[in-house]
Amino acid sequence: MIQEIFEAGVVGAGGAGFPSHIKFKTKADHLLINAAECEPLLYTDQMEMEEHSEEIVAGVELGMEILGAKDGKIAIKKHHEASIRALEKALEGHPKIELVLMDSYYPAGDEHAIVFECLHQPLEPGALPSSLGAVVSNVTSIRNIYLASKGIPVTHKKVTVTGEVNSPVVLSVPIGTRITELIQRAGASKLENYAVLLGGPMMGKMLLGKEIEEAVVTKTTGGILVLPLDHPLIVRRRQTPEQIRKQTASACIQCSFCTELCPRYLKGHPLHPHQVMKAFGFNLPDHPNLPQASLCCECGICELFSCPMGLSPRIVNQLVKKQLREEGAPKPEFQGQGLNPLEFIRRLPTETLMRKIQVDKYDAYGKPPYETMETSYVKIPLSQHIGKPARPLVKEGDWVEVGQKIAGLEEGEMGANIHGSISGQVISVSDQWIEIKGGNQ
Numbered sequence: 001m002i003q004e005i006f007e008a009g010v011v012g013a014g015g016a017g018f019p020s021h022i023k024f025k026t027k028a029d030h031l032l033i034n035a036a037e038c039e040p041l042l043y044t045d046q047m048e049m050e051e052h053s054e055e056i057v058a059g060v061e062l063g064m065e066i067l068g069a070k071d072g073k074i075a076i077k078k079h080h081e082a083s084i085r086a087l088e089k090a091l092e093g094h095p096k097i098e099l100v101l102m103d104s105y106y107p108a109g110d111e112h113a114i115v116f117e118c119l120h121q122p123l124e125p126g127a128l129p130s131s132l133g134a135v136v137s138n139v140t141s142i143r144n145i146y147l148a149s150k151g152i153p154v155t156h157k158k159v160t161v162t163g164e165v166n167s168p169v170v171l172s173v174p175i176g177t178r179i180t181e182l183i184q185r186a187g188a189s190k191l192e193n194y195a196v197l198l199g200g201p202m203m204g205k206m207l208l209g210k211e212i213e214e215a216v217v218t219k220t221t222g223g224i225l226v227l228p229l230d231h232p233l234i235v236r237r238r239q240t241p242e243q244i245r246k247q248t249a250s251a252c253i254q255c256s257f258c259t260e261l262c263p264r265y266l267k268g269h270p271l272h273p274h275q276v277m278k279a280f281g282f283n284l285p286d287h288p289n290l291p292q293a294s295l296c297c298e299c300g301i302c303e304l305f306s307c308p309m310g311l312s313p314r315i316v317n318q319l320v321k322k323q324l325r326e327e328g329a330p331k332p333e334f335q336g337q338g339l340n341p342l343e344f345i346r347r348l349p350t351e352t353l354m355r356k357i358q359v360d361k362y363d364a365y366g367k368p369p370y371e372t373m374e375t376s377y378v379k380i381p382l383s384q385h386i387g388k389p390a391r392p393l394v395k396e397g398d399w400v401e402v403g404q405k406i407a408g409l410e411e412g413e414m415g416a417n418i419h420g421s422i423s424g425q426v427i428s429v430s431d432q433w434i435e436i437k438g439g440n441q
């Protein structure tokens with residue numbers, strides 16, 4: 001099975017794209033499925049469950065078999081009722097797999113939150129789920145593992161397109177489709193000039209102008225949020241590191257609200273963003289509080305919800321982590337402090353968060369329709385995963401079929417294979433992309 005998962009190019013679909021054949025090459029007691037749909041406004045995972053619940057459950061059974069796990073748990077928000085109904089039906093006759101119903105809070109899809117909800121124990125700071133005998137997989141990835149067992153590689157991805165578009169929609173598209181095509185399919189943007197948060201409002205990557213024109217759907221794309229250029233989420237992300245440094249030095253009042261609502265701090269991790277802000281603001285590069293930043297999961301609550309001064313502890317943590325990496329600082333050891341007794345009552349309801357970050361009007365659209373979309377051109381990145389980029393196996397002028405391996409790695413290398421997502425002719429090959437124009441030979 002590990003070989004089949006490798007061949008099919010399965011990676012973590014909800015995060016950075018960790019290769020699944022490496023994640024599953026281990027033994028574990030519990031297989032935990034992240035079906036929380038963490039980012040506000042997205043319906044991507046919900047559609048995956050509503051459309052493919054049988055294949056997801058078959059994937060969990062298969063994953064448990066590979067790991068030698070004694071149980072499987074699917075963590076899902078309790079108000080995602082249609083997904084729950086679909087899964088409950090598919091779970092009949094699968095007594096070792098259960099649903100774990102979660103409240104609607106952010107970041108419910110953080111790996112530490114999933115482990116805590118399923119196993120009722122907090123992970124230690126910096127620890128992996130394996131320290132509690134668990135492997136965590138995204139709901140799309142586990143379906144892709146099932147498909148891999150049938151010889152079907154990863155060629156398509158579901159994506160929610162919402163925000164300032166005329167007809168929000170969830171689309172299943174070939175990997176490599178331009179995101180401008182998805183925006184057109186969603187009825188086009190209501191705005192002449194706009195920004196995109198690729199992935200969602202909290203942790204999505206901001207794209208502007210030419211970046212939007214060039215961006216394509218990858219194995220990890222879950223959402224396209226179209227926003228006005230003057231939306232507070234965009235204005236904030238356009239700040240330069242230097243602006244952030246100056247604001248931190250001049251405006252942090254050390255109120256510690258950023259710490260009090262930090263989900264990692266509340267899980268008992270020694271992360272106190274207000275302390276990192278102080279050391280960073282005073283420009284103390286060797287301060288012993290700075291390495292705490294490495295515990296930050298970059299959820300953005302401190303930056304977008306907690307701070308009364310409009311500061312960015314999340315970005316400061318990113319800058320500090322980068323600085324420590326560049327200095328080659330050793331990985332720090334941290335001692336857990338035990339679950340904070342206020343953890344439950346300080347969880348941030350998703351609806352409250354959406355109001356605060358001013359995206360609640362897009363939530364009022366309700367659940368979008370689900371459609372499949374074809375395209376006549378794809379530009380498929382060779383690196384959609386953690387590890388080495390795949391090496392091209394085709395050349396300009398070759399004809400390829402959907403599902404044909406077009407770039408690959410040797411078994412044992414960290415990375416993932418890449419497959420054609422449409423049938424057609426290869427029109428260019430570089431060390432970053434393979435472009436295919438649809439058609440028949």
Ligand code: SF4
Binds near residue numbers: 251257274308312
């Ligand atoms: S919440 Fe803002 S002002 Fe308060 S300590 Fe944190 S960064 Fe400083």
Ligand code: SF4
Binds near residue numbers: 258264314
């Ligand atoms: S982004 Fe802020 S709130 Fe989130 S984990 Fe990091 S410090 Fe805590």
